[in-house]
Amino acid sequence: MRYIDYKTVLPRTVAGVLVFLIVILPVFTTNVITLSVFISSGIWAIAAMGFTLILRTGQFSLGQAAFMAIGGYTSAIFTVNIGWSFWPSFLLAGIVPGIIALIIGSIVLRVGGTYFSIITLALSEVVRIIAQQWESVTRGTRGLITSPPNPIVINGFEINFYASTVPYFYLMVLLVAITAVVFWQIGRSRIGGTFYSIAANPILAEHQGIPLMKYRVIAFTVAGVFTGFAGSLYAHSLTVITPYMLGLWQSIQIMIMSIVGGIGSLAGGPIIGSIVLYTFGIYLSRVEIYGIQQLLFGGVVVLVLLFLPKGTGLIDLWDRFWRKVIWREEEYEPDTPDD
Amino acid sequence: MPTWVRRSYKRMLELINIWVYYDKIAAVRDLSLSVDKGDFVTILGANGAGKSSTLNAISGIVKAKKGKRHSKTEGHFKGEIYFKGEKLNGLTAAKIASRGIIQVPEGRKLFPLLTVRENLQVGAYLQKDKIQMQRSLEKALVVFPDLKDRLRAKARELSGGQQQMVAIARGLMAQPEMLLLDEPSLGLSPVLRQHLAERIKEISQEGTTVVLVEQNARLGLMLASYGYVVENGKVALEGKTSDLLNNEDVKRAYLGV
Numbered sequence: 001m002r003y004i005d006y007k008t009v010l011p012r013t014v015a016g017v018l019v020f021l022i023v024i025l026p027v028f029t030t031n032v033i034t035l036s037v038f039i040s041s042g043i044w045a046i047a048a049m050g051f052t053l054i055l056r057t058g059q060f061s062l063g064q065a066a067f068m069a070i071g072g073y074t075s076a077i078f079t080v081n082i083g084w085s086f087w088p089s090f091l092l093a094g095i096v097p098g099i100i101a102l103i104i105g106s107i108v109l110r111v112g113g114t115y116f117s118i119i120t121l122a123l124s125e126v127v128r129i130i131a132q133q134w135e136s137v138t139r140g141t142r143g144l145i146t147s148p149p150n151p152i153v154i155n156g157f158e159i160n161f162y163a164s165t166v167p168y169f170y171l172m173v174l175l176v177a178i179t180a181v182v183f184w185q186i187g188r189s190r191i192g193g194t195f196y197s198i199a200a201n202p203i204l205a206e207h208q209g210i211p212l213m214k215y216r217v218i219a220f221t222v223a224g225v226f227t228g229f230a231g232s233l234y235a236h237s238l239t240v241i242t243p244y245m246l247g248l249w250q251s252i253q254i255m256i257m258s259i260v261g262g263i264g265s266l267a268g269g270p271i272i273g274s275i276v277l278y279t280f281g282i283y284l285s286r287v288e289i290y291g292i293q294q295l296l297f298g299g300v301v302v303l304v305l306l307f308l309p310k311g312t313g314l315i316d317l318w319d320r321f322w323r324k325v326i327w328r329e330e331e332y333e334p335d336t337p338d339d
Numbered sequence: 340m341p342t343w344v345r346r347s348y349k350r351m352l353e354l355i356n357i358w359v360y361y362d363k364i365a366a367v368r369d370l371s372l373s374v375d376k377g378d379f380v381t382i383l384g385a386n387g388a389g390k391s392s393t394l395n396a397i398s399g400i401v402k403a404k405k406g407k408r409h410s411k412t413e414g415h416f417k418g419e420i421y422f423k424g425e426k427l428n429g430l431t432a433a434k435i436a437s438r439g440i441i442q443v444p445e446g447r448k449l450f451p452l453l454t455v456r457e458n459l460q461v462g463a464y465l466q467k468d469k470i471q472m473q474r475s476l477e478k479a480l481v482v483f484p485d486l487k488d489r490l491r492a493k494a495r496e497l498s499g500g501q502q503q504m505v506a507i508a509r510g511l512m513a514q515p516e517m518l519l520l521d522e523p524s525l526g527l528s529p530v531l532r533q534h535l536a537e538r539i540k541e542i543s544q545e546g547t548t549v550v551l552v553e554q555n556a557r558l559g560l561m562l563a564s565y566g567y568v569v570e571n572g573k574v575a576l577e578g579k580t581s582d583l584l585n586n587e588d589v590k591r592a593y594l595g596v
Contacts, residue, residue, distance in 0.1 A: 190460070193453070197461045200450045203400060207444060208513060209436030209465040 008323030011322045023173055026166045038161050042092040042172040043280040046179045046230035048258040048270035053183055055263055056192070058199030059112060063120030064227055065250035066127040067097040071228030072235030072246065076144040077137060079335040086149035086236065093232030094225045102217065102233075107215040111289070117203025117251025117255045120144045124248050131243035143242030146235050168237045175233060179226050180267035195219060249294065256297050269315040276314060350374040350399070350421075350547055352440075352517060357418035359392040359572075366392040367416070367579040368566065370571035374517070379543040381551045381563035381580070383457060383593060389572040390552040391445060394519050396420065397550075398442040399432035422517075437465055439516035443506050451495035455486060455505055458494050462509030464565055481546075482538055500531035504538070517548040521555075524555050536562055556593035560584050568593070 025038065047064050054061045071093040078089035104141050108119045109127050131138045138144060146171040148161035148168075161167045206212060235241035261273020277297065284293045308316055323329045350373040359367035367389040374380045382390045395401040396416040404415040419483055420427040427435055436442075450458055459479060464473045477552065480487050483504045489497060494505060503523055519527055523539065524532045532555075540562055543549045553559035560580045568576040568589060583589050 052390075080496070193457055194463060194464065196453070197450055201448060203432075204444065204448050204450070205461070207436060207442050208462050208463075208509070209400060209433050209441075211431070211433040304358040 002244070007322070007327060011318065015318070022240050026169060030164060030166060032165050034168050036237070037273075037279060037282055039061060039165065039168055039172045040234075041275040042176045043230045043234045043237075043273075044254065044257055044274040044278055045176055045271040047182050047227050047254045047276050048261065049179055050227040051056060051254050051258045051266060052228075052263050052266055052270050053186070053195075053219050053223045055258070056195040056199060056266065057189075057216050059109065059203065059216060060114075061120045061220070061223070062248075062251050062255065063123040063127075064119050064254045065122070065221070065246040065248070066124045067224045067227040068231030068234060068250070069127050069131065069241075069243075069246035070097045070100060071231030072241045073131060073138060073144070073226070073231075075232040076146045076235050076241050079146060080144050087298045090149075090229070090232050090236075093141055094229045096226035097231070098221055099230030102221045103219040104252070105220035105224075106213070108187070109213060112212075112216065122252070124251050128243045128247050132231075134333075138243070141243060143240050143245075144235075145240055148239070154322075165237075166231075166293065171236075172233060176271065178231075180271065182222075182226075183266040189216070191218070191265075208286055226227060253281075256301055260300055262308075262315035264312050265315055272314050272318075344546070345381050351378075351423060352550075353419075354393070354397070354422070357393065357396055357416055358571075359389065359416040360404075361414040361565050365415070365516075366572055368394070370569065370572060371576055372567050372574060372577070373549040374548060376516075377546060377548055377565045378565060379549045379560035379567045381553055382569055383553060383559050383566060384569035386529065388569045391521055391567070392572075394442060394521050394550070394552055395507050395580070396438060396558055397435075397436040398519060399425070399427070399430055400442075406412060407497040417447055436513065436592065441510045441513045441515035441517070442519040443510040443521060443523065445521040448503055449494040449502055449509075452493060454491050454493055455497070456490040458505055458508055462512030465513045469533070475480040479511045480512065482534065482541055497536060499594050500527050500535065503527065503531075503535060507535075507538070507542075511542065511547075515547065517550065518542065520549065520551045522552060523554045524558055532558065554570075556589070560594075 022038065024136040025033065042048060047068055051061060051064050074096045078084045078092060081088060104123065108116055132140055151158050153161040153268035159167045194210055194215055198215055202212055231246065256272040257271045257277050258278055261271065262269030277300065281293050284296055304313060353372040354370060354372050357370045358365055359368055370389065370393060382393065384390050392401060397420060399407065401414045401416050404417050419555065422438060422440060450461065459476055463475055466472045466475060486504060486508060494502065497505065508522060520539065523535060527535065536558055539549065551559055553561060560583055563580050566578065566580045566583045567574050576586065
């Protein structure tokens with residue numbers, strides 16, 4: 001018989017109930033503002049998960065918002081300019097950033113490290129400038145007005161994206177769930193171990209016959225695909241996409257969400273980080289002081305790095321809460337290695 | 340000559356006139372050596388004689404010089420390296436590892452936050468299916484039975500000797516044809532060193548070709564069948580270890596007799 005440890009089961013059950021409550025949120029309220037806060041948090045969560053996956057291979061991407069922008073513009077251009085319906089454009093919004101990530105990754109990841117960060121940073125700006133200048137396609141700074149997907153009728157039950165925000169909410173939940181499960185499985189599988197090993201010690205990994213480039217490009221491309229989906233959802237749920245919506249600050253925001261949530265886990269940490277920080281950011285934006293959001297985000301990062309070091313982030317607080325407050329366990333610190 | 344042309348080969352590994360440079364300083368000067376299949380070869384020498392640089396050139400960490408481009412920090416080498424008749428120059432470290440040369444780097448480098456089992460699994464990267472991986476894990480545990488109880492421990496929680504065993508076991512997980520060991524006895528107590536030496540001997544007897552770089556000349560000469568003595572980046576002396584043990588110069592310089 002398998003021994004069930006209530007100390008691991010109980011925190012998971014409580015976390016599961018919380019997730020369930022968020023999922024059935026539209027039952028309690030269909031308030032547009034509440035739902036859009038969660039929709040946006042979910043979208044940022046997907047982007048933050050992508051960032052964390054790239055970080056798993058030891059690379060620090062500062063251009064994740066660029067992939068959101070590429071995804072968003074792809075589906076916006078195909079629905080508005082060419083007249084496709086939402087779903088094929090949405091699919092394309094994952095494929096195009098994926099291909100671009102593959103091409104850029106196979107060139108840029110050769111150098112890796114700081115250079116990779118600088119080049120992805122530049123990518124962020126390049127995408128913004130292209131979106132701004134290519135007026136015949138993107139309408140420049142005025143942006144593209146996107147339309148929601150057409151209503152779907154299943155057995156007489158109509159899913160209408162025009163009438164309420166609930167369908168968007170569930171589209172977001174579905175996308176976050178798929179991303180989380182995929183990334184979680186990547187983290188558990190052998191490929192996740194390989195990612196970790198090339199980050200921890202690239203030379204040693206190469207000694208064991210692991211081609212570094214291949215795995216870095218895989219992580220970058222997978223992250224690009226999912227970030228593209230997130231960008232498309234972002235553009236359509238906000239009904240507009242402009243060059244300034246997804247720039248350098250958004251890339252940094254993705255990074256902060258991932259780090260604050262906890263980079264130790266590929267799915268849980270980024271989701272918690274983005275929900276907490278996005279909600280926090282929404283309330284901050286009511287205070288009408290220019291730059292207050294950026295300033296306080298910086299403060300949160302400093303606090304997390306001071307009190308939750310080693311990349312454990314907020315997700316570790318949950319663990320600590322149970323161990324210290326509920327079970328009152330003794331502190332256990334493993335010895336530091338001698339070298 | 341293109342790399343795909345197979346030379347008829349007698350020697351498993353051949354290094355022909357190798358020079359290893361770090362920026363402009365040569366660490367290895369015109370070194371040639373060869374290793375037969377199933378041999379146990381040791382490379383001896385003092386600090387800075389160029390032993391580790393030679394190993395790094397074989398495993399591709401130090402890269403071959405291409406034209407005028409070279410990295411100032413990582414070093415580069417000139418000369419030719421043949422493994423089973425195929426030229427290794429210009430291949431990446433990962434490609435060289437997949438041909439069957441696995442290096443166990445100096446200073447028992449492990450992934451400290453992974454468990455012992457996970458560390459070993461990283462080593463089995465080149466094995467594609469799980470059954471094969473399980474088999475090589477069992478094989479590695481036959482050589483290092485001490486690790487059996489510690490598979491779930493984090494690598495950084497192990498003692499120095501155990502860490503070195505994990506490092507070598509990880510090398511074995513790839514089922515290499517040739518194992519390059521860089522100073523495995525570094526920082527170990529005499530008892531552990533002896534224990535490790537027996538394990539290495541076993542690995543060699545199983546049929547793996549072993550190249551052992553050692554500062555501890557006595558240990559190297561006791562274990563290996565053939566030895567190279569490297570001085571100032573050159574092979575100063577070579578021969579069967581039984582002859583080297585009786586050589587007056589070796590005795591005076593390395594064995595302290």
